[in-house]
Amino acid sequence: MKKHVKSFVPLFSDFLGIFLPKQRNVSGHTIIATKQVWHMLLNYVCNTISKMVHNLTFEDLNRDIIIGFLDSYQKERGWSAATRNHRLSCIRSFFYYAVERDRTLVIYLEEMRRIKQQKGPDKSFILEYMNPEVVAAILRQPDYTTKRGLRNLFFLSTMFDTAARDCEMLSMRFNYFDVARKEVYLLGKSRKPRFVPINMETIDIFQQYAKAYHPLGDGDQLMFYTSSNGLKTPMSDDCVAKFLQKYADEARVKRPDIPLKVNPHIIRKSRAMQLYSDGMPLDVLAQLLGHKDPKTTLIYARANTEMKRRAIEKAEATASISVRPTVETTALWEDNEELIRKLCE
Numbered sequence: 045m046k047k048h049v050k051s052f053v054p055l056f057s058d059f060l061g062i063f064l065p066k067q068r069n070v071s072g073h074t075i076i077a078t079k080q081v082w083h084m085l086l087n088y089v090c091n092t093i094s095k096m097v098h099n100l101t102f103e104d105l106n107r108d109i110i111i112g113f114l115d116s117y118q119k120e121r122g123w124s125a126a127t128r129n130h131r132l133s134c135i136r137s138f139f140y141y142a143v144e145r146d147r148t149l150v151i152y153l154e155e156m157r158r159i160k161q162q163k164g165p166d167k168s169f170i171l172e173y174m175n176p177e178v179v180a181a182i183l184r185q186p187d188y189t190t191k192r193g194l195r196n197l198f199f200l201s202t203m204f205d206t207a208a209r210d211c212e213m214l215s216m217r218f219n220y221f222d223v224a225r226k227e228v229y230l231l232g233k234s235r236k237p238r239f240v241p242i243n244m245e246t247i248d249i250f251q252q253y254a255k256a257y258h259p260l261g262d263g264d265q266l267m268f269y270t271s272s273n274g275l276k277t278p279m280s281d282d283c284v285a286k287f288l289q290k291y292a293d294e295a296r297v298k299r300p301d302i303p304l305k306v307n308p309h310i311i312r313k314s315r316a317m318q319l320y321s322d323g324m325p326l327d328v329l330a331q332l333l334g335h336k337d338p339k340t341t342l343i344y345a346r347a348n349t350e351m352k353r354r355a356i357e358k359a360e361a362t363a364s365i366s367v368r369p370t371v372e373t374t375a376l377w378e379d380n381e382e383l384i385r386k387l388c389e
Contacts, residue, residue, distance in 0.1 A: 050149070052102050055142050056082075063141055071235050073211040080280050081134040088113045102142075107155040110135060114159075121282065122305060125164025132159060171343050173314040174303070179204055181299045182306070185291035188249075191256050196287050198246075198253040199268060203308065206230065206240040207315040207333055210281050210308040216267040218258050223247055232334035240332060284308055320344045 060079065064070050086097055089109055110132075118128050139153040183200055187193035203213050212230045220229040226247065227239045258265070268279040285307055292306035303310070312333075320329055330341040 050102050052100060053098055055145055059138050059141050072215050078134050081131050085113050102149060102152045107158060111159060125162040129161045172310055173317045176318050178299060178302055179314050181295040182291050185294045194253055194256055198249045201246050201249050203311050204315050205242050205246045207312045210284060214279055217264050218262045218267050219264055221250055236334060238334050317344055
């Protein structure tokens with residue numbers, strides 16, 4: 045079949061502006077994640093083939109260029125197999141849409157489907173988390189006397205305090221933070237909302253952050269953003285991952301127990317494990333984390349070795365069962381004149 049040299053820009057614009065938000069009614073998290081993946085991809089393609097975005101065609105978005113993008117960014121940014129596969133899924137989703145609009149583009153979808161998902165270790169029963177002292181060491185690294193350091197500190201502190209997902213933090217609006225009620229509104233997966241309490245330390249940092257980044261209050265504006273040439277743009281998950289890893293590397297100088305790879309999700313899991321270890325029931329923890337299926341939260345019970353150890357020690361102390369044979373207390377030489385005589389010779 046002959047390939048058609050056709051611009052992908054009009055279809056891609058409809059995909060982001062109409063199909064995802066209006067026809068599919070997907071969450072803001074999905075739209076933001078999709079935009080971020082395509083922003084990285086288009087930058088890579090344009091730099092690789094020396095073309096402007098508005099001149100790109102479906103021919104330019106071929107299998108080799110997509111694999112090159114995935115390989116390059118995985119190596120540069122340390123993506124896991126799961127992260128790489130998620131990026132690939134975001135890219136494929138557009139090609140499925142394009143084929144629905146124009147069947148002549150099916151050859152490009154077939155090229156995307158030929159890109160294999162990368163296999164990674166099964167970590168469904170493994171929970172990676174850090175104890176509170178390790179997290180505190182990382183949170184001490186941002187220089188809050190600088191504007192950017194203050195932003196990063198507030199982001200990480202709020203994420204840990206609320207055990208929020210990275211996407212929930214990035215989509216947070218200024219008016220989601222309620223100082224009077226000491227709670228923050230989070231919009232989770234599938235647009236599922238929840239209110240999470242916040243502590244006074246987080247509130248104090250918020251008030252400093254608000255003066256620096258939202259002096260006018262800003263109402264429904266994004267809480268976190270980056271500025272370039274005077275324009276405010278949403279902060280990306282890659283930006284968060286970058287400064288978090290930087291602080292983890294700095295803290296590791298004095299805390300060698302900090303993992304080599306620290307990502308935003310491990311902050312959420314570390315807070316959840318701390319709350320569970322301190323006695324929060326699993327059903328309450330599931331509500332705080334925004335888990336649709338409470339069974340998902342059971343991983344914290346399976347992973348907490350220290351709680352298991354304490355439970356076992358308590359059980360052993362109250363109902364210890366000895367399987368050791370009874371020791372004979374009668375001396376071997378008692379009533380044995382011949383043995384006594386041999387020992388004395």
